[in-house]
Amino acid sequence: MLAKEEILLIVYFIVVILFLTSFAIIFFITFQRRKNKLLLEKFEAETRFENELAQSKIEIQEQTLKNVSWELHDNIGQLLSVANMQLNILSGSVDTSAKQSVKDIKEVVSNSLQEVRSLSKSLNNEVVGYSGIEASIKNELLRFERLNNLETELTSTGEPIEIVDKDSIILFRIIQEFFSNAIKHSKATKLEVFINYHPDELHLVIKDNGIGFNLEEVTKSSGLLNMESRASLINTNFSLNSSPENGTSLSLNYPIKIFPYEKNDNNR
Secondary structure: OOOHHHHHHHHHHHHHHHHHHHHHHHHHHHHHHHHHHHHHHHHHHHHHHHHHHHHHHHHHHHHHHHHHHHHHHHHHHHHHHHHHHHHHHHHOOOOHHHHHHHHHHHHHHHHHHHHHHHHHHHHOHHHHHHHOHHHHHHHHHHHHHHHHOOEEEEEEEOOOOOOOHHHHHHHHHHHHHHHHHHHHOOOOOEEEEEEEEOOOEEEEEEEEOOOOOOOOOOOOOHHHHHHHHHHHHOOOEEEEEEOOOOOEEEEEEEEOOOOHHHHHHHOO
16 A cells, blocks of 8 residues: 555645646636737737728728819819800801701700719719719619610619718719729620618619629729728628629628717718
C-alpha cells in the first residue's frame, strides 16, 4: 500500500494538473472571445468605412445630378421657352407657305422643352424624394416611350406606403441604372416594372425583353457594382437574372422603414 505522504503527493499533483488545465481552458476561451471581439470590431469598422465611402460617392453623384438638373431647368429650359415664344410671334408675321414650317419647328421646340423638364425631374433627387418612387418611375417610362419608341408597362399592387426619402432616391437610381443598361446594351423593345406593396416590404421587379447575357461570363461592370452597393446601403435584397436571348430581370426587396417623427422633422 502507498504511504500517506505518497497519496497526498499524488492528490497534490492531480489538483495542480487540474488547476493548470482549467487555467489553460479559461485562458484559451478568454483569448478566443477577445480575438473574436477584435475581429468583429475590425469587420464592423471596415463595413462602416465602406458604407460611408459608398454614401459619400452617392452624395457627390447626387449633387452633380442636381446641378445638371438646375442647369437644364434654369438655362436650357428658359432658352427653349424664349425660342417657343419667339416662334409664336413669328408665326403671325410669315406668309401662308411658311406657316407650316414654323409650326413644325415650334412643335420640335415644344417637345424638346418637355423632354428637358422631364429629364430635369428625374435627375433632381429632391424632386424624386418629393414625388415618390412610383411617380418617378412612371415619369421615366413615359420619357423612354417618347424618345426611344420603347414599349413600357407599369403595374402596381397593394396599398402604397411612403418610403424614407433618401431610400426612395437610392432605389430609383438603381432602377435608372437598369433602364440605362437595357436601352444601351440589351436592344430591348419593352420594359416592364412591377411594384408590389406589402405591409413590411416593397418588392420591385424590372424586366426587359432584350438579348440578355451570361452572368457567369460577364465581368461585373461599374454599373452592376453601383447597383449592388447602393442596394446594400439600404439593406435591400438585390437579385439580377439574365441569360442569352431571354432578357434581363432585376428583383429588389426593400424592408419598409417608417419613421414618422423623423419625417415630420424633415418637413418643417
